[in-house]
Amino acid sequence: MRQAFAGFAFTQIFSAKSAIAGLLAIAMSVVAASTAVAQAAKQNSKYAAFVIDANTGKVLFSANADSRRYPASLTKMMTLYLTFEALSRGKITKQTLVPFSAHASAEPPTKIGVRAGGSVTVETAILSLVTKSANDASTALGEMLGGSEENFARMMTAKARSLGMSGTVFRNANGLPNSAQFTTARDMATLGLALREHYPQYYGYFSTPSFTYGRQRMPNHNRLLGRIKGVDGIKTGFTNASGFNLVSSVTDGNRRIVAVVMGGASGASRDNHMADLIMKYLPSASNSGKGAPLVARAGGSNFDAVDKVAALPKQAAPTPDTRPAADVTVASVDDAPAAPVRKAKAAPTPEEVPAPTLQAYAEPTSRPQAALEAAVAKPQVDPIKTASVAASGWVVQIASSPSRAEAESILDKTSKQAPGVLRKASGFTVPFEKGGVTYHRARFGGFGSKVAAWDACAALKKQKISCYAIQN
Known part of the structure; x- marks a missing residue:
């Protein structure tokens, strides 16, 4: 009788410990996921x-x-x-x-x-x-x-x-x-x-x-x-x-x-x-x-x-x-070149601003596992990559012109001249100032790596199209 009771008690204790361990594992997974977000920040x-x-x-x-x-x-x-x-x-x-x-x-x-x-x-x-x-x-x-x-x-x-x-x-x-x-x-x-x-x-x-x-x-x-x-x-x-x-x-x-x-x-x-x-x-x-x-x-x-x-x-x-x-x-929800506008001389760009002191994300709150999964497991909201600024950041420039219309015309002509080379690329223009005049760079983006951009430029040159690969 005592042995039976002892066995029953041991089983109950073991089950309780297992349940506690399971709850701890879930809690640790929630904390780990939120901590990972903070570390990334x-x-x-x-x-x-x-x-x-x-x-x-x-x-x-x-x-x-x-x-x-x-x-x-x-x-x-x-x-x-x-x-x-x-x-x-x-x-x-x-x-x-x-x-x-x-x-x-x-x-x-x-x-x-x-x-x-x-x-x-x-x-x-x-x-x-x-x-x-x-x-x-x-x-x-x-x-x-x-x-x-x-x-x-x-x-x-x-x-x-x-x-x-x-x-x-x-x-x-x-x-x-x-x-x-x-x-x-x-x-x-x-x-x-x-x-x-x-x-x-x-x-x-x-x-x-x-x-x-x-x-x-x-x-x-x-x-x-x-x-x-x-x-x-x-x-x-x-x-x-x-x-x-x-x-x-x-x-x-x-x-x-x-x-x-x-x-x-x-x-x-x-x-x-x-x-x-x-x-x-x-x-x-x-x-x-x-x-x-x-x-x-x-x-x-x-x-x-x-x-x-x-x-x-x-x-x-x-x-x-x-x-x-x-x-x-090949292009993104939010990415590509902007229309040409003369830059405001007094307004520095984000790159000209000193890098801020980095801060982590807010300390995460405890929340149910279901809520965490609902937030984390969803696909990226804007998963489509950008043509003008590819994941690699490498683009192929073929010309520049003081006329945006001419730059866009060059892009269109090049796309038709080399459709195989530029099949997965997307043309765009980038305005820049020189001597008080706004010029427009004609570029193709959407290349997954530096090598891909260099190879595309080499193929264009074989078709007598001047170009060079550059990191955007």
Whole structure:
């Protein structure tokens, strides 16, 4: 009897120890995963983050928040802000047709694929920006609202200043790479607040789960929508130079925060870190409800160019071109060259700013394994590589010209002359200043390594095409 009882007791103790060991293993895996994120951040010079209470303006977390970073497709937040402003002022309507110039139509993917001379409605353009982050539609909106993308970029920067975004300069409407275009995590949080406070009637667009145009179904790139409680927008972004960026707006009852993560090493790690920030700091936000607006609405507007709306096309938008899958795999959601704009002489680029003291991600909170898996196991939000700035960073330059149109013509001619060599490459132009004149480098990107770029150039030279390989 005693032996039987002793055996039963031993079994119970052993089972209890096994259960405890299992729980410890799960807890250790959660901590290990979050620790891995923090360790990666320590080695990431692109990282910045910021969390603000959207009710009170209290800063809940800040890391490198005022260090200059490349915005990538977060740029489209300002394009949308100015679009919403034009809508609210009656300058345009949701059904106004947005014409696509040759320049807008030629923007690299991701895009909706409207031919030059075609058009879409303003609402279609908005939906394509908030879901697919369409570069062509963003440029088309900028050209319509500003008269030219260059002028629209000036409007964007002026609006940024009026909103208190002192660390931001815009050079294009979509966030495609331009070394003179930069922002900060704090400024992106300010813009996120302004979008929600100033245009609540349009803010709901940011939570659109998917959008269908023609035969294309465009899911929202923000994987936290519908997966992390309370997330209702706003925008993702990625270029090789910027890393993976995300601005999130979160609401839980009366609590509201806006959080920014910039420079993530991958879409998954960025989302994981954003989930950590939300879970840790949302409970610390004020529960007293929304007070006065945190971002002052600037008086007046610079929409003189929108008076040209009367000359916009009256025909219905054409069906978008169907692009082969290969076209989608060589370029990125947010990457390529920018439209030529003279550099602001007083504004240094991010490369000219001393490297900031690196900070780790926020100390992770404990959270259920299911929540961790939901944040970590998702595919990268913007997995498509950039044509203009390939993973290797190596490109092939074939010419430069004071005319962007001529540079683009050279790219088109070269693509047709050597289709086999440049089958997986994508052409783009890069503006630069020399002697007070803006020139445009004609380059091909999308090469996976230095060797691939050198081999492509060697093959072009065999076809009597001058070129050289260079790290972009």
